[in-house]
Amino acid sequence: MSRLDLKNGSVEMVHGSGGRAMGQLIEELFARALRNQWLDQGNDQAQFELPPGRVVMATDSHVISPLFFPGGDIGSLAVHGTINDVAMAGARPCYLAAGFILEEGFPLADLARIVESMAAAAREAGVPVVTGDTKVVERGKGDGVFITTTGVGVVPPGLYLSGDRARPGDRILLSGSIGDHGVTILSLREGLGFEADIGSDSQALHGLVAAMVEAVPEIRCLRDPTRGGLGNTLNELARQSGVGMQLVERAIPLREPVRAACEFLGLDPLYVANEGKLIAICPAEQAERLLEVMREHPQGREAAIIGTVVADAQCFVQMETLFGGSRMVDWLNGEQLPRMC
Amino acid sequence: MSRLDLKNGSVEMVHGSGGRAMGQLIEELFARALRNQWLDQGNDQAQFELPPGRVVMATDSHVISPLFFPGGDIGSLAVHGTINDVAMAGARPCYLAAGFILEEGFPLADLARIVESMAAAAREAGVPVVTGDTKVVERGKGDGVFITTTGVGVVPPGLYLSGDRARPGDRILLSGSIGDHGVTILSLREGLGFEADIGSDSQALHGLVAAMVEAVPEIRCLRDPTRGGLGNTLNELARQSGVGMQLVERAIPLREPVRAACEFLGLDPLYVANEGKLIAICPAEQAERLLEVMREHPQGREAAIIGTVVADAQCFVQMETLFGGSRMVDWLNGEQLPRMC
Structure with missing residues (x-):
């Protein structure tokens, strides 16, 4: 099986099949950019230790259009957006999961650019993407790429932040x-x-x-x-x-x-x-x-x-x-x- | 503002705006069906305690077509699929997050049916959906509804299951x-x-x-x-x-x-x-x-x-x-x- 054509290739339905082509997409594009000990395990889930404290979980689906813009792209945004939702509980974000919904025909070069940007944002933030999922939908049933990220983090002991706590005078x-x-x-x-x-x-x-x-x-x-x-x-x-x-x-x-x-x-x-x-x-x-x-x-x-x-x-x-x-x-x-x- | 028309209404772009209409969709459809103490908090993230042990996280984007089928629908599938990915680490699944990507024009009656099925599946499994997100894309840029669910769970002490542990003779x-x-x-x-x-x-x-x-x-x-x-x-x-x-x-x-x-x-x-x-x-x-x-x-x-x-x-x-x-x-x-x- 020849390598993915990251220059001129595009997403095909077979990349969502669960078979060899999907394995190749994950290995040569996703895992390569996002590489860490959890993704390297190759399981359908990640296992990790969390520091003691209340756990926080947040999820955000990203559907921004256009996908690339001054100051970022859907990849970096998907990392920042979910890290921020976790952090707003006063928590330290620890790990991210990412689910990709790709449209048939989407250029692999654009996908690689997005995933690399995501990897850079995760690295800079110190919050790794430890597990993920990829689906492909037919042309005209999606819009290039949608990314849903979910984050978990831990609230330091003694803190409790919530939107219902504002009081007159604050x-x-x-x-x-x-x-x-x-x-x-x-x-x-x-x-x-x-x-x-x-x-x-x-x-x-x-x-x-x-x-x-x-x-x-x-x-x-x-x-x-x-x-x-x-x-x-x-x-x-x-x-x-x-x-x-x-x-x-x-x-x-x-x-x-x-x-x-x-x-x-x-x-x-x-x-x-x-x-x-x-x-x-x-x-x-x-x-x-x-x-x-x-x-x-x-x-x-x-x-x-x-x-x-x-x-x-x-x-x-x-x-x-x-x-x-x-x-x-x-x-x-x-x-x-x-x-x- | 009149109530959502769950019988004849459909998803509109405004339901993804972050404003009053989105609040109404979340309140009258999502939160009503999925109701629990975490969603009731109304924050952009959920906070909870986890029992001690290694934490497991898994995510799955669901794009199944058709949305309804004998034995389930995309809602119940999205609950079962992610619970199973967490459980395959030997873990007890504890909490779910759900991100919805809705296509403009999708009937609210179908959406309600899906979310209710999701709620029933989560209830039956004893794994609540504690946080979520909703986005809307234009007609022809999605396919009714996509649901990305993420689960966290905890592995009982002493267990370590992984796909790399099979040995000859097993x-x-x-x-x-x-x-x-x-x-x-x-x-x-x-x-x-x-x-x-x-x-x-x-x-x-x-x-x-x-x-x-x-x-x-x-x-x-x-x-x-x-x-x-x-x-x-x-x-x-x-x-x-x-x-x-x-x-x-x-x-x-x-x-x-x-x-x-x-x-x-x-x-x-x-x-x-x-x-x-x-x-x-x-x-x-x-x-x-x-x-x-x-x-x-x-x-x-x-x-x-x-x-x-x-x-x-x-x-x-x-x-x-x-x-x-x-x-x-x-x-x-x-x-x-x-x-x-």
Whole structure:
């Protein structure tokens, strides 16, 4: 059997058959890029030890279009996205699993590029992909490649973070500028050229999280504002905790090219997806200390206190605007941006 | 906002937006069917305690077509398939995560039926779905619904099962008849009507596994012969362990309607997918005891010793045929049956 043609070959139905061709795809493409002691075992599952503590599990299916974009691709995004979901429990992400759904005809060169990017992201994060699965669907029944990643991690003893723990008086912090990821994808999709000045913020935030929870274990909750953006994510947290929120627009970091692109595209940056930012809510007394720790970390240099949790039975999120007025930051209604992650 | 129309409604792009409509889909359809304390938390990840021991993780993307079939559907299959991958390490499966990729236009009634079936399978197995994710892709970019499930479990102390542990002299056991799942799907797909007499064997095998490893902790390895069937799975194990295998065809359980359907369809039942059977390899001295334990279990009543591990540097799997001859059971070449799981 000749080697896979990683230059001109493409995914064929036989690569999903469970037979020799699938074995070859796994060996010459997936296992080669992702190589580690768990994948080398060649079993249908991975076995490992976890440090003591509460276990965290998160899963995310990635269907982003286009597959490649400034700042990343579906491979690195699938690693970052799931690491972040695990980390938002205050946990140390330990291991990843990845399920691939490939469309017949997808170029093997693109698949190799994606898997190598995934491997690089996993290596950089120190969170290996230890088990996986590959399926192939007929042409027109998929869209190139979908990747579902699942992560497990462990929460250090003494921590309990959850979206229902925000209390009136708590402060709301944001780790950096909003809208970068979503605006990059949309600009690329529409061929607008804004992506020359902007790029996705896709990154794994567990290092930042580790520094934060170590310094301020009193943090109530963390969440990454991905689909639906900052506005929708704050509404989720407000409803979960049964509180309101009062934001200050001028405190919310927003890069000028992103602001300009949003204006051009008619988008409200509050609802544009992020892939490398987090919201933290903590008691007022710890807010300054937490801000300081975040700003000391490379991923939190632009961190800011953007608002306060208030008592509100209706769980409204409101914002003092740049011009001193007040506006409601409602749930995202309708479909602002499909297939952002 | 009016309630979801679970009778006549369908999946829309907005259901993947991260906004209010997605929240409604999750609440009224997913969380309602799958309800448990972890999903009720409403976080992007689940937190739980695991009993002490080595942790096992497995993931499987399910793209089966058609979605509904005699003996199950993609929902129950996605639960059984991943539970089985975890269980094959000798582990007790504890928790599941599920990622859904939905195609725009997919009927909500079908989705509800699938999620309810998933919930029933998880309940029956005692393995809850504790976290999940939902994405929507445009019409023609998916195929109704794909489900990726990931499971974690724990291996009881003292056990270590792996596909590389088979040794010459070991016995090869099979828990029941082969080919039922694959032949059912193919018959249905081709409109042949065989499925009147047959049905998928889709089932969660962790109860059987628990009984087996308790009675015979010396088991070398377990594996479920899914895609690629018994023939391909034995080749995988032979190569992993660097051994050969000698099978006895008359010992391999095969139901008459499955045999007849395979003959009609021109299929070799050795390569047809199963979703509720397992292969066990154990030292010869324990084989009779293991067979007895398997036969005492409802899922192993037709269990049989089907062959012996032999020394063979070429890792060939060979079989004494019904007629007393000998044949090679090679790796599955080519695409016998796409989208079986």
